[in-house]
Amino acid sequence: MNNNRPKDHNELEEIExxxxxxxxxxxxxxDFRNYTFPFLNRRIWNRMREEKIASISGLQEKIFHDPFVMNRLLDDFSINVTEMFRDPSFFLSFRKKIxxxxxxxxxxRIWHAxxxxxxxxxxxxxxxxEEGLYEKTRIYATDMNESVLRVGKEGKFPLHKMQLYTKNYLASGGKKAFxxxxxxxxxxxxxxxxxxxNVVFAQHNLVTDRSFNEFHVIICRNVMIYFDKVLQNRVYNLLHESLGLSGILGLGSKEGIKFTSIAxxxxxxxxxxxxxxxIQ
Incomplete structure (x- = not known):
């Protein structure tokens, strides 16, 4: 039996x-070890093209000796697809039912994870x-990436996006002129x-950090889809630990707890x- 056979390209790529x-x-x-492979593969190859690096091993060498390259890769791995009142029907339901x-x-206490x-x-x-609840609310806004948190703290967004955001706002039940x-x-x-x-922006990594408070509402939308099943269960348990009895959990449209250990x-x-x- 030949144990020295050469690895095929896909097998070698996965090892790297x-x-x-x-x-x-x-x-x-x-810790990105339990993110889905297709997501990681796309982001890594994109960073290699940007840095003009020919191999994944070459990227590894670069990130260990140049923290700026690591920061750029971290930005690649961060999930930054978002918009105001994204999926307006979610916010309309929250307004009516929650x-x-x-x-x-x-x-x-609300946690946007x-x-x-x-x-x-x-x-x-x-x-x-608009619902008269903001004065008694504290919102904790967390992300693993400090650079996106700085954008959030600043509160400045491209003006050309306001047309879409206004449309979303009105569809979500908005009561004023946006x-x-x-x-x-x-x-x-x-x-x-x-x-x-009443907002606290803070760094928190869902993969490696622990619960830091008990919340009445946790919103974690369109994050789990980038994790494998092992990591999804781990994060769902973290959110469960952080949510008080009768607390509300809000997930993305392609996510759900049906087949998890806490369902x-x-x-x-x-x-x-x-x-x-x-409920328990």
Whole structure:
């Protein structure tokens, strides 16, 4: 039996990627080892093209000796596809089905996990403001990537996106003129500071960090789809630990807890919009 047979290209590529991810975890502390392979493969090859590096092993050497390359790869791995009132029907359902439940609470803690550049955080702040709940709410907006958190704190978004965001806002049940919430500065829309006075932006890695509070609402949308089943279960358990009894969990349209280890601990509030209430 020949144990020295050459590896085919795909097998070698997978070995190189696994070594790269293990090295990143050991040296930088970021754990991408259970992200889905197609997602990682696309992002790694994109970074290699940008850096003009011919092999994955060459990229590994580069990131260990140039932290700026690591930062760029971290940006590649960050999930930054977002917009204000993304999937307006989710926010409309939240307004109609969750807000009445929250009115009786003396205070409200909300965690936006994997908040990216913060558009959904501002969306939630606007919704709660219009429903008279914002003053008693503290929103924790977290992401593993500090650079996207800085964008969120600044609250400036490209002006050309406001047409789409206005359309989303109105479809989500918005009650005012969306333009009341920002002022125009050159090519940007700068959102009013009162929308972040009750927001804490902080770095938190869903993969490696632990629970840090107990929440009435956790929003973690369009994040799990990039994780394999092992990591999904781990993160679902983290969110479960962080959610109080009768708390609300909001997921993305392509996500769900049906086949997870914590499925029996929840009841569906809105099946289509993936809103759940913890019952045990």
């Amino acid at each position: 990627i696994n070594l790269l991810l293990e090295g990143i975890f050991r040296y930088y502390g970021f 807000v009445p439940f929250l009115r009786d609470s003396p205070y409200i 994997g908040c990216s550049t913060g558009e959904e955080v501002y969306s939630m702040a606007i919704l709660l403001h 333009s009341e919430y920002y002022k125009v500065q050159n090519e940007n829309a700068s959102f009013h500071s009162f929308l972040t006075k 029996d601990d929840y009841e569906e509030v809105d099946t289509f919009e993936k809103l759940y209430r913890r």
